[in-house]
Amino acid sequence: MDDDLTLPADTMAILNEFLAERAQREQEEEQRIVNKTGKDAHFEEDWQLSQFWYSESTKVSIGKVVATLLTEAGATDFRIALLSCPSLYATIKDIHGNVNIFEYDQRFGAYGTDFVHYDFNAADEDYLQNYHNSYDLVIADPPFLSEECISKMSVIIRNLQRTSESKVIFCSGEVVEKWLTACLPVRKCQFQPEHERNLGNEFVSYANFNLDHYVVNK
Template identity: 55%
Template sequence: MTSVEDDDIPQLSADTLEILQAFLKEKEEREKLELEGGKDVNFEEDWQLSQFWYSAKTKSDLKAICQHIITDDTYKIGLLSCPSVYTSIKEIHKNVKIFEYDRRFASYGDDFVYYDFNEADNPECLQEFQNYFDLVIVDPPFLSEECMKKISTIVKKVVKADGKIIFCSGEVCEPWITTFLQLKKCNFKPEHDRNLGNEFASYSNFDIDKILKNTK
């Protein structure tokens, strides 16, 4: 195994570092002003957290599904690691919680819930939301068996016994998703603003394809 000496690690010049810091400060202030003004904050993707925002069409489709199945104002929707769909669903329903590791989304106030999927085996993890949601939409950040297993543990904890699940992820995760949650693959394919190398698919315990077909 080779080691990297500190002197070999690329360092930003003072001018470049100053420009970067100014950019980050400006972005933070812009997001704050947009939030205070009641606007939809345009959060940028954080690739280090494996964040990739949905396309306008995918957000519209998920919104249409929610609109079709929401029964009343008490219907509870939980979004796990899919923050880009939040504002679309919030337009039609007030009872939405966004579960995120990224604390920027604390800007959404009481709708934000901080969580770390690595805490899934902790009995106290999200205990206050046990058997809580009528619908859970989830898009795990990593395409690994460990991530799928832990996210599935959380999903089973927070969704009601008769609750609905929409699980969006890479097709490579299909064996784990169908095993851990017994979900069926759907024709609906989530799309992203950026072209990703992995093929994505959706899985659910109800017929979302039929809903989308009837809403066209």
């Protein structure tokens, strides 16, 4: 029996046409993402990386908070860092151009120079040194509800803050409160971020400023 299987010429032509069309669609989609800074991005959640996208209402609420903070700051060099919350990127980018998305997931490299690859496991006082003391607002959503993750994320946040007065919004499970407040000067807020999918853990927000005032008065 001949082990070399060859498809008929007409079948090969159809297959090659299909593959070429698929490659073209993927290339065009990636280019749209880069050109329009995330508006057309439709990345699927990767549960292996503990990714859960925010609901539309939560994105709108946080976006309005950011817009108010920007107005109050009145600074053209105001910089925003998003740590492990990629579903916020398009919303925040529409409001302010100076934003970096810190993500382990390399898919978000489609956002070009806004993307910074990082791994919270590598956190120490020298990690991401090129970005130290650079951000006026840090929004973080750690991938895991563990003391180690919260501790290492806190190190990164402290280093990214431009000054000790830089704003921090930290979204995570209620179970992390004792670890988080031991690492960062934040307190639990009434604002409860929601997700497109219901999560089993009680999800809350923490901040080093009166976040609820901005949410209520948005």
